[in-house]
């Protein structure tokens with residue numbers, strides 16, 4: 001089902017952190033991707049994070065979720081140690097809101113992709129758990145306001161179907177596959193690829 005491509009440039013390696021001390025706003029630098037996992041370093045831009053957002057220097061991983069909320073603005077999933085956060089409402093200069101979805105369990109996980117995989121038009125979360133070397137899929141539930149209800153992606157029990165489903169059974173440990181990142185559908189079967 002998945003098609004493999006050459007390992008892309010790790011997005012997290014392309015985040016440069018500015019001084020967040022002394023109460024000054026935290027800025028994060030991002031480099032727009034080319035859609036195939038590479039980034040354009042000539043077009044880097046700075047993003048102003050909202051109050052309450054985690055310090056970018058603590059980000060373990062940042063992954064674009066496209067527009068998960070349906071408001072026309074891009075959203076990002078971020079892991080910070082054991083925690084999972086979502087940054088919503090990126091408008092080209094600022095992020096509207098930072099929300100912590102989970103405080104536990106993410107230190108040994110990698111977000112692989114955040115997009116609709118199940119085909120219902122609602123954003124899902126695909127992640128790798130290093131403890132068992134598996135890929136797990138957490139189905140999103142549609143919010144009443146449109147887009148995904150992030151609470152459904154916060155815990156397995158709250159997701160569509162009431163639990164994470166196995167997407168890759170084995171062999172996906174960080175030792176075997178040091179870096180994986182989802183891409184939009186690359187082979188035209190309407191299923192996102194890795």
Ligand SMILES: [Ca+2]
Pocket residue numbers: 066067068069070071072073074075088089090
């Ligand atoms: Ca959005």
Ligand SMILES: [Ca+2]
Pocket residue numbers: 115116117118119120121122123124139140
């Ligand atoms: Ca879905």
